[in-house]
Amino acid sequence: MTDTTAASHTAPGTTARGLVADDLEVGYGPTTVLDGLNLTLPAGAFTAIVGPNGCGKSTLVRTLARTLRPRRGAVLLDGRPLTAWRPKQLAQQLAFLPQDPVVPDGVTVRSLVARGRHPYHSPLRQWAPGDDEAVAHAMDVTGVTALADDPLAELSGGQRQRAWIAMTLAQDTPHVLLDEPTSFLDLAHQIDVLHVCRDMRDQGRTVVAVLHDLNQAARYADHLVVMHEGRVHAEGTPDAVLGGDAGARLVGDVFDLACEIATDPQSGTPMVVPLARA
Amino acid sequence: MTRGSRALVVLLGATALLVVVAVVSLFAGSKDTGLTDVLPVLAGGGDEYVQAVVDSRVARTALGALVGAALAASGVIVQGITRNPLGEPGLLGVTVGASAAVVTATAFFGFTGGGATVWVALPGAAVAVLAVVTLGRRSGSESVVPLVLAGAVLSAVLGAYIQAMVLARPDVFDSYRHWVVGSLAGADLQTLQAVAPAAIAGAVLALVLASSLDSLALGDELATSLGVRVPLVRGAGIAAATLLAAAATAAAGPVAFVGLAVPHVVRALVGTDHRWQLPVSFVLGAALLVAADVAGRVVARPGELMVGVVTAFVGAPFLLAAVRRGRVTT
Numbered sequence: 329m330t331d332t333t334a335a336s337h338t339a340p341g342t343t344a345r346g347l348v349a350d351d352l353e354v355g356y357g358p359t360t361v362l363d364g365l366n367l368t369l370p371a372g373a374f375t376a377i378v379g380p381n382g383c384g385k386s387t388l389v390r391t392l393a394r395t396l397r398p399r400r401g402a403v404l405l406d407g408r409p410l411t412a413w414r415p416k417q418l419a420q421q422l423a424f425l426p427q428d429p430v431v432p433d434g435v436t437v438r439s440l441v442a443r444g445r446h447p448y449h450s451p452l453r454q455w456a457p458g459d460d461e462a463v464a465h466a467m468d469v470t471g472v473t474a475l476a477d478d479p480l481a482e483l484s485g486g487q488r489q490r491a492w493i494a495m496t497l498a499q500d501t502p503h504v505l506l507d508e509p510t511s512f513l514d515l516a517h518q519i520d521v522l523h524v525c526r527d528m529r530d531q532g533r534t535v536v537a538v539l540h541d542l543n544q545a546a547r548y549a550d551h552l553v554v555m556h557e558g559r560v561h562a563e564g565t566p567d568a569v570l571g572g573d574a575g576a577r578l579v580g581d582v583f584d585l586a587c588e589i590a591t592d593p594q595s596g597t598p599m600v601v602p603l604a605r606a
Numbered sequence: 607m608t609r610g611s612r613a614l615v616v617l618l619g620a621t622a623l624l625v626v627v628a629v630v631s632l633f634a635g636s637k638d639t640g641l642t643d644v645l646p647v648l649a650g651g652g653d654e655y656v657q658a659v660v661d662s663r664v665a666r667t668a669l670g671a672l673v674g675a676a677l678a679a680s681g682v683i684v685q686g687i688t689r690n691p692l693g694e695p696g697l698l699g700v701t702v703g704a705s706a707a708v709v710t711a712t713a714f715f716g717f718t719g720g721g722a723t724v725w726v727a728l729p730g731a732a733v734a735v736l737a738v739v740t741l742g743r744r745s746g747s748e749s750v751v752p753l754v755l756a757g758a759v760l761s762a763v764l765g766a767y768i769q770a771m772v773l774a775r776p777d778v779f780d781s782y783r784h785w786v787v788g789s790l791a792g793a794d795l796q797t798l799q800a801v802a803p804a805a806i807a808g809a810v811l812a813l814v815l816a817s818s819l820d821s822l823a824l825g826d827e828l829a830t831s832l833g834v835r836v837p838l839v840r841g842a843g844i845a846a847a848t849l850l851a852a853a854a855t856a857a858a859g860p861v862a863f864v865g866l867a868v869p870h871v872v873r874a875l876v877g878t879d880h881r882w883q884l885p886v887s888f889v890l891g892a893a894l895l896v897a898a899d900v901a902g903r904v905v906a907r908p909g910e911l912m913v914g915v916v917t918a919f920v921g922a923p924f925l926l927a928a929v930r931r932g933r934v935t936t
């Protein structure tokens with residue numbers, strides 16, 4: 329057991345606090361997407377999951393968020409299989425934002441964010457103490473307080489994404505899973521969301537996000553998980569995974585892209601620069 | 607003003623409205639009984655004839671409030687679960703189930719309507735909803751389309767059966783045509799006692815589910831990650847909507863438009879939060895139905911207009927107003 333606020337990485341093999349995928353086989357109908365996947369997500373760190381389209385990133389985070397049941401293997405949270413948790417207790421530990429969440433017609437930002445409080449409600453307690461504070465705080469941190477009474481459907485993409493993230497924050501969980509939180513946002517809003525992810529990490533949360541931009545992943549995440557064809561192809565710190573010639577080879581193998589690895593002039597992290605066409 | 611305090615104001619306003627229309631309902635009617643006639647009765651005396659009139663008005667007002675509250679809340683739940691703004695209790699088969707049972711009992715078992723209608727209509731509605739849910743269940747599917755389609759199919763089939771019976775049997779036609787419009791004219795305390803348990807059970811179940819229904823509106827995936835047992839909540843929601851609508855239909859016949867229009871009015875007033883929508887729909891639905899019944903008694907003196915006719919006339923502009931405000935949402 330490690331201290332909740334420490335951003336230390338749990339070494340593989342120790343009794344894992346946090347999320348562990350153990351020999352997962354997951355699929356849809358007859359197709360198998362993940363086959364024998366093992367993964368330990370470092371507690372208290374910001375992990376980015378990257379990989380080409382269709383490699384199973386969403387399938388993995390859905391399984392980690394128990395909205396998809398594995399055919400074999402299990403996801404463990406603090407050493408206990410997700411299926412052994414009571415749904416609401418688990419929802420107080422683990423928040424998940426899917427790739428394309430349903431926007432209910434007419435819902436306002438405040439009403440959406442308030443729905444993140446459901447895990448704290450019970451049949452005889454439809455409002456929980458602390459709801460208002462948690463909702464106000466989540467809206468404040470994500471900068472949507474001024475939009476509280478606006479319908480979600482009338483917001484820009486960036487504002488809407490921040491409202492969704494506010495909902496997962498209101499859930500007040502030590503673990504947060506986000507599936508492509510930056511897709512379809514302009515660059516400034518992408519960076520904005522990545523800063524929110526880092527802030528969550530700084531508050532001691534374990535943050536896992538599926539990202540498309542390798543350079544952003546390398547720059548903002550503590551830990552990279554590179555997926556390829558339903559498996560974890562490589563994982564480690566951004567430097568270890570993407571740095572140097574090995575990084576260029578990995579991008580070639582996984583994304584089928586010829587590139588060289590430069591250094592981000594701001595952060596010093598590896599930066600993938602595709603080669604010009606000959 | 608925050609959503610919550612605004613909703614509280616709306617709830618109090620609707621309650622005040624309900625009190626006012628309930629009082630008016632005790633005094634006004636197709637029989638001309640003024641303040642001076644009714645007050646002594648309420649004080650426990652007065653003219654015997656007037657006493658009978660007032661007694662029946664008490665039962666009628668209470669039953670009207672129950673029917674309106676139940677239909678409105680049932681509509682809120684059905685529109686929420688099916689994510690369909692045109693949803694109403696009839697979508698689940700409640701109305702056709704009750705109607706088919708009444709028609710069958712009349713045609714084959716010499717049933718003549720009256721107080722016993724409840725015991726025919728309630729099981730009819732329950733069986734129909736079970737059939738719709740069974741036919742519309744597709745394992746692992748997040749879509750509610752199969753459920754809605756099953757409801758449409760059952761409605762078509764039973765509708766055809768009802769039409770055939772009504773055309774073939776004049777005796778069926780006679781009793782059925784009064785029942786099917788929706789009326790509180792025969793309201794008595796026995797009917798109220800018969801349907802109240804189902805309505806109260808449905809209301810309690812609905813209130814207990816409110817926060818879960820809010821999560822369910824975000825889709826099955828998010829609902830699951832918020833700790834909702836999705837199949838359980840959806841099933842319990844359908845059960846609550848059925849209990850409410852079946853109680854209302856058994857008591858007064860299929861009263862049109864309340865289950866469709868009131869939820870839209872409620873959402874325009876208090877937003878999409880079920881924890882507010884449900885209580886407000888109970889009170890506002892009750893107030894609007896009692897008001898419609900009073901109107902039906904007053905405008906057509908010395909006869910009366912059936913409440914189902916009035917709600918159809920009055921409900922349409924309400925719905926239109928909600929649509930034109932651009933607030934038709936689920």
Ligand SMILES: Nc1ncnc2c1ncn2[C@@H]1O[C@H](COP(=O)(O)OP(=O)(O)O)[C@@H](O)[C@H]1O
Nearest residue numbers: 356357361379380381382383384385386387388
């Ligand atoms: N709901 C689904 N039903 C059937 N197949 C699916 C479903 N979701 C994803 N898949 C398939 O699973 C594979 C992995 O998809 P996904 O996990 O969404 O990949 P990624 O998120 O990495 O783009 C793809 O081949 C995709 O077509």
Ligand SMILES: [Mg+2]
Nearest residue numbers: 385386387427
């Ligand atoms: Mg995906």
